[in-house]
Amino acid sequence: MLTFVDEILLLMLDDEKGSFLPIRESTMGYVLAGAVLMDLAFANRIDTDPSQLMVLDKTPIGHSPHDRILENITTSNETRDTKAWIETISREASEIREQSLASLVDTGILESQEEKFLWVFRARRYPTIDGRAEREVKLRITGVLLSDETPDPKDVAIICLADACNILRDVFSEREINRIRPRIDQIRKLDLIGREVSGAIQEIEQAIMAAMTHAHH
Amino acid sequence: MMNIGEEKSDSVVIVAIEGRVDGTTAPELENRILEVVDRGDVNVLLDCAGMTYVSSAGLRIFLTSARKCQQSGGRLMICSLQPDCKTVIETSGFHTVIDCHDNREAALATVS
Numbered sequence: 001m002l003t004f005v006d007e008i009l010l011l012m013l014d015d016e017k018g019s020f021l022p023i024r025e026s027t028m029g030y031v032l033a034g035a036v037l038m039d040l041a042f043a044n045r046i047d048t049d050p051s052q053l054m055v056l057d058k059t060p061i062g063h064s065p066h067d068r069i070l071e072n073i074t075t076s077n078e079t080r081d082t083k084a085w086i087e088t089i090s091r092e093a094s095e096i097r098e099q100s101l102a103s104l105v106d107t108g109i110l111e112s113q114e115e116k117f118l119w120v121f122r123a124r125r126y127p128t129i130d131g132r133a134e135r136e137v138k139l140r141i142t143g144v145l146l147s148d149e150t151p152d153p154k155d156v157a158i159i160c161l162a163d164a165c166n167i168l169r170d171v172f173s174e175r176e177i178n179r180i181r182p183r184i185d186q187i188r189k190l191d192l193i194g195r196e197v198s199g200a201i202q203e204i205e206q207a208i209m210a211a212m213t214h215a216h217h
Numbered sequence: 218m219m220n221i222g223e224e225k226s227d228s229v230v231i232v233a234i235e236g237r238v239d240g241t242t243a244p245e246l247e248n249r250i251l252e253v254v255d256r257g258d259v260n261v262l263l264d265c266a267g268m269t270y271v272s273s274a275g276l277r278i279f280l281t282s283a284r285k286c287q288q289s290g291g292r293l294m295i296c297s298l299q300p301d302c303k304t305v306i307e308t309s310g311f312h313t314v315i316d317c318h319d320n321r322e323a324a325l326a327t328v329s
Binding site for chain 2: 041044046047048049050054056149150151152153156186189190191192193195
């Protein structure tokens with residue numbers, strides 16, 4: 001069974017090229033951190049409210065980055081809110097990403113290819129070899145966003161993550177996105193971790209905009 | 218700590234919640250609501266007058282239960298939220314996907 005980290009990484013990849021869609025590094029960090037926390041929340045290991053994140057059960061879930069992060073939260077001396085944990089965990093984004101990609105290669109969903117460019121630089125690509133998992137995720141997303149039905153919390157979570165890193169544009173046309181924007185806005189509020197991920201990304205974007213405006217003057 | 222009461226008013230089963238709905242207690246509430254829906258009572262009113270706290274795990278159960286009621290041809294409603302819980306429900310937009318009412322009477326009046 002795929003984790004939220006696996007699912008959002010599949011959505012972030014260009015299927016044919018095997019490279020990541022253009023997503024800011026900080027955005028990817030926050031989204032992957034949120035995905036880890038969602039995995040832990042849906043496995044009943046943690047719970048959250050607007051002011052704190054609590055450990056319910058410290059039993060590992062069997063995924064190494066998640067279990068290490070769960071242990072860090074469990075052994076932390078201070079009570080922190082979800083946003084603070086998203087910021088902390090986002091620093092480990094590259095490790096979270098690499099471990100999930102390795103697992104997706106192991107299960108035959110992606111293949112790993114190394115390519116050289118300019119004779120010296122190496123880049124790794126992950127073309128999709130079994131697209132069923134990603135198609136299923138996209139079907140769940142479209143099913144929720146194109147209907148008025150009460151959504152499943154798991155579908156809410158993946159929509160929050162996909163919208164936070166602006167990759168719903170890879171699922172819907174620009175026109176469709178504009179049409180369903182009210183539904184996206186309704187859905188993405190329903191998950192507290194997802195809301196905090198979006199909030200953290202917006203803060204970074206506003207800071208960048210402010211810095212750019214300042215530089216122009 | 219959470220207590221659950223149950224009573225029936227015409228075609229609606231009222232599930233009265235007392236105490237905290239969090240990661241520890243939410244599974245019990247979910248099982249209770251699913252039990253009600255599975256026996257054919259698909260219109261459920263969660264009376265939250267005694268609910269003192271609701272966490273994300275609790276909100277997820279509200280959503281799962283509302284979905285189950287809807288898929289079974291009925292609906293889930295919520296009433297009598299205390300101010301703190303009402304704020305949580307409204308901040309997270311749950312009142313846009315689940316019918317929320319000020320009291321039992323107002324909720325029951327919407328069911329024909």
